[in-house]
Amino acid sequence: MVGTISSSLIRESSGLVHSRCQENVLWTHNDSGDKNRIFAVDTKGKLIGTWHVTGARNRDWEDMSTFKDENGKCFLFVGDTGNNGRLRSNVTIYKLEEPIVTKQKGKTPATARAEAISFPYPDLRHDSEAIFVHPKSQDLYVITKRITGAAGVYRIKKGKRTAEKVTDIEVPSVPNGLITGAAISPDGERVLLCDYFGGYEFRLPEDSESFDDIWKVQGELVDLGTRAQGEAVAYSSDGLSIYATSEKRNSPLIKVTLVE
Known part of the structure; x- marks a missing residue:
């Protein structure tokens, strides 16, 4: 544990990313019932900024991801993909330019307008708490x-508004497939899935011609420490560590250094 997310504004850290453009900045958001806002915290968990996401609605935000384009501009993706009652025929992932963190005074600032990527699943209505965007193809993945x-596992190709089924995955030791968070390494070679208690890292086999070969391997257990109700994980910007939080007030901010 490297710190505590102690701000009273962050009651349920449901998604997490480590910025690829701003050193020592983590982004998170609350679960359903909150405003359409995101929070910046430092790598000790201290709140350093809050932004309203223009053009977005928080029906049931569950996870987030990040992408850095060829021009060095960073984007955040927020997954409004929760669907507990299976009432939603479409779910949405919001894409927005990552705000620049500066000292804030007075009224909460707003982000640039988010792009709403809304889509149905090709088969049934699903609940999802885990998304990521591939750092090279910019394809979106939903678990x-x-x-x-x-x-x-479902994929929304860059520029599309339809999801396609990739595969089903059996994750050892995860009761009933209860995946609550996901992250992809900066090089796109590893994927981390988590449940309420632990993590499972999948590594792309050498000489693979397709990223989706990653789902054919066995996930390796990653100890994420003690989390009351873990729902958010993120790779560090250098890919050498993992950050994890819990969906409770005063959540511990956990950092795990990976061993090659």
Whole structure:
């Protein structure tokens, strides 16, 4: 544990990313019931900024990811993909330019207008708490949260508004496929999935021709420390560590150094 997210504004850290453009900046957001806002915290968990996301609605925000383009501009992706009652035929992932963190005074600032990427699933209505964007292709991936059976992996190709089924994955030691968070390493070679208690890292096999070969390997257990209800994980910007939080007030900010 490297710190505590102690701000009273952050009651349920449901998504997490480590900025690829700003050193020592982590982004997070609350679960459903909150405003359409994101929070910047430092690598000790201290709140350093709050932004309203223009053009977005928080129906059930569950996870977030980040992407740095060829021009060095960074974007955040916020997954409004929660669907507990399976009432939503479409879910949405918001894409927005990452705000520049500066000292704030007075009224909460707003981000540039977010792009809403809304899509249906090709088969059933699903609940999901895990998304990531591939750092090279910019394809979006959504992993479903299943009460029974395997978790499903779905892909939304860059520029598209439809999801396609990639595969089902059986994650050892995860009860009933209850995946609550996801992250991808900066080089796109590793994917981390988590449940409420632990993490599972998948590594792309050498000489693979397709990124989706990563789902054919066995995930390796990653100890994420003690989390009351873990729902958010992120790779550090150098890919050498993992950050994790819990969906409770005064959540510990955990950092795990990976061993090659």
